[in-house]
Amino acid sequence: MASASSLQARLSAALPQGVDVVAYHISTPPTSASALFAPVPGQSEETTHCESHFLAISSPQRDDVKEVIVFAIEILIFTTQSLTTLFVSKADSAGFSSRLNAPRQSPSVVAAITATFIEYLLGPRLSTTRVILSLFARSQNQYLFPGSIENAGKHVLDDCQLIKWWCRVTDRVLRLYSDKTDPPFRSTAHLVVPGCDKAETRAFFPASSRQDLPSDPVWINSYPVELLVADTSRPPRHLVPRLPDDPKSRFLDDLDGDFMDNGGRWRSVKNLDQFWEMMSYRQECSAGRLVGFLWLVFSQGQTSHASLADLDQASYMGNTVAALAQESLPTPGNSPLGEDGDLPVQPQPLSELEMIGELTSPPSSSPLERVHEELRNGSAEESTARASSILAGAATNREPSQELSQQYQETQGELVLDAAQYQTLMNHLLQTDFAGEELAAANTKSWIQKALELSSIPRFGIPIRGRYVVAESGGLEKSALPQVNVLTGIRKKRKAEAVDDGTAALDTTPNPSAPAVNTLAAGLLRKKPRS
Incomplete structure (x- = not known):
C-alpha cells in the first residue's frame, strides 16, 4: 500500500x-x-x-x-x-x-x-x-x-x-x-x-x-x-x-x-x-x-x-575482485589445523582498500591473472575446479534478484x-x-x-x-516562448515623413502587451535608387 x-x-x-x-x-x-x-x-x-x-x-x-x-x-x-x-x-x-x-x-x-x-x-x-x-x-x-x-x-x-x-x-x-x-x-x-x-x-x-x-x-x-x-x-x-x-x-x-x-x-x-x-x-x-x-x-x-561492453567488463572485474577478496580471507572452514591440533595464529582482517591492494599487486595484477595462477598450481582437475568456483561465485554475486525484488516492492x-x-x-x-x-x-x-x-x-x-494549479496562460510562461525576428509597426511612407537619407520610416514604439522581439532599426532598409 x-x-x-x-x-x-x-x-x-x-x-x-x-x-x-x-x-x-x-x-x-x-x-x-x-x-x-x-x-x-x-x-x-x-x-x-x-x-x-x-x-x-x-x-x-x-x-x-x-x-x-x-x-x-x-x-x-x-x-x-x-x-x-x-x-x-x-x-x-x-x-x-x-x-x-x-x-x-x-x-x-x-x-x-x-x-x-x-x-x-x-x-x-x-x-x-x-x-x-x-x-x-x-x-x-x-x-x-x-x-x-x-x-x-x-x-x-x-x-x-x-x-x-x-x-x-x-x-x-x-x-x-x-x-x-x-x-x-x-x-x-x-x-x-x-x-x-x-x-x-x-x-x-x-x-x-x-x-x-x-x-x-x-x-x-x-x-x-x-x-x-x-x-x-x-x-x-x-x-x-x-x-x-x-x-x-x-x-x-x-x-x-x-x-x-x-x-x-x-x-x-x-x-x-x-x-x-x-x-x-x-x-x-x-x-x-x-x-x-x-x-x-x-x-x-x-x-x-x-558502451554496454565497457560496463559489463567493469561490472565483471568489480564483482570478481569482491569474490577473490572473500576467498582470500581465512576462516575456520578454510584454515588448516597445525601439527598440534591448534588453530594457527589468525591474521588481522584487512581493510577493503588493503584487500584490493593485495589482490592487485604482482604477481596477480588482475582477477583473470588470478584465475590463470590457479590453473598453474596443483593438478589440472583441482585447478580447473578452483578457477570455475571463483568465476561462478562472481557470476552469482552479479545476479540482481535481491535488488530486483526491492525495486518491485517500491512500485x-x-x-x-x-x-x-x-x-x-x-x-x-x-x-x-x-x-x-x-x-x-x-x-x-x-x-x-x-x-x-x-x-x-x-x-x-x-x-x-488533482492539486496542480493551472496558470492563466495555460502553464506556459511568456519567457519560455521562442524569440522571433520580425518587422513591427511598418507604415506606408508619407511625403511629410520622408527622411533626407532615403530610409523608410519605422514605428519603433514598444507595445507592452507584445512579446519581446528583435526589430530592425531605422536606416537599415534603403530605397532602391531610381534609374
Whole structure:
C-alpha cells in the first residue's frame, strides 16, 4: 500500500485542481521470461525477468453519473544482469476524457498521467547499470477499449501527431535526469522513423531539443545498439530486441522463417542499416502512415554513455575482485589445523582498500591473472575446479534478484496478480465493448468486479484529487516562448515623413502587451535608387 500512496501523491500533484479520478494499478511479480535478444547459436539465453504494470484511470461515480474508465496504459519491465528495459506496451483512451472536467487552459490530463506513471516506475530502477525506456508510436483506432472509436469524444492522432506527442511526453521524463541533477545522469533520446531521413526525423523532436548544444545533443536520430548490446559484431538478428506486439519483432520472426544459417545470419539483411531500411517497406510502416521507434537511455554517474561492453567488463572485474577478496580471507572452514591440533595464529582482517591492494599487486595484477595462477598450481582437475568456483561465485554475486525484488516492492500495484491471473484480466478487458457511455460504464464495472474476483480482496481503486494549479496562460510562461525576428509597426511612407537619407520610416514604439522581439532599426532598409 505504500507504493500505491506514492503513486497517489504523484498523480495528485500532476493533475489540475478540479480533476477527480480513480486509479487502478495492477502489477505482477518478476517472473522468468524469454530473452529480449536472440542468443548466438550454441549459447544459452540471457537470464531475464519480466514484470507487468497496468494503470487504468476512471472518472468517479457521482450521484447518478456512473464510473467510466477514460484512459489506460501498460508497461512491461524486463530485467537482465546488465540492462533494465521499460517497454510501453499499450496506451489508449476510451473517448470520455471530457468527463474529467479539466480546466480549459490546463495541460493534457492524459499526457500528465502518462509521464507521471513512467517516471514513477523508472525512478527506483535508475540505480542499475543501464536503464532503457522503449516504445513504438503507431497510430491505431483502438488498442485497449473495443468499440471506443465510435465515441465522438475520442480524438485519434495521426501518425505524425502521435510520434510528436510521445516525444513531448517522454521529454518531460528525460529532462528530470541530467548532468545537473544529484546524482548526475547522462540521458539521451534516440528516435528512428523508418522511411524518414535525418532532417525529416528531427522535425519530430520536441521544441526543447532546439535549446541543446549541437555538439552535445540530447535527441538523436539513431538506433543506440552499442548502448543495448555488449557485442555489436554479432549478426543483426542478435542486435534488435524482440518485444511483445512490436512491428520489428514480427519482422525479425519473418526473417528467421525465410532463411537463417548456422551462424544466425540472414540471406537478405546483412547489417542494421539494411534492417531499418527494409522496415520502411513493411506494411505496418508503409501503409500510408509512419511508425516511430523511441529509446530513452539513462546512465547514472556518467557525463557520456559508456558502451554496454565497457560496463559489463567493469561490472565483471568489480564483482570478481569482491569474490577473490572473500576467498582470500581465512576462516575456520578454510584454515588448516597445525601439527598440534591448534588453530594457527589468525591474521588481522584487512581493510577493503588493503584487500584490493593485495589482490592487485604482482604477481596477480588482475582477477583473470588470478584465475590463470590457479590453473598453474596443483593438478589440472583441482585447478580447473578452483578457477570455475571463483568465476561462478562472481557470476552469482552479479545476479540482481535481491535488488530486483526491492525495486518491485517500491512500485508494486495496489492489486498484485500472478502472470496467469493478469492475462485473464487483460483478456476480459479486450472482450468488452466501450461504444457509448452506457456500455462503457457497464463494462468498467464488469472489469473491476473481475479484478476483485481474481484477487479476492474487498475493494479496489484509489481516489485521487488533482492539486496542480493551472496558470492563466495555460502553464506556459511568456519567457519560455521562442524569440522571433520580425518587422513591427511598418507604415506606408508619407511625403511629410520622408527622411533626407532615403530610409523608410519605422514605428519603433514598444507595445507592452507584445512579446519581446528583435526589430530592425531605422536606416537599415534603403530605397532602391531610381534609374
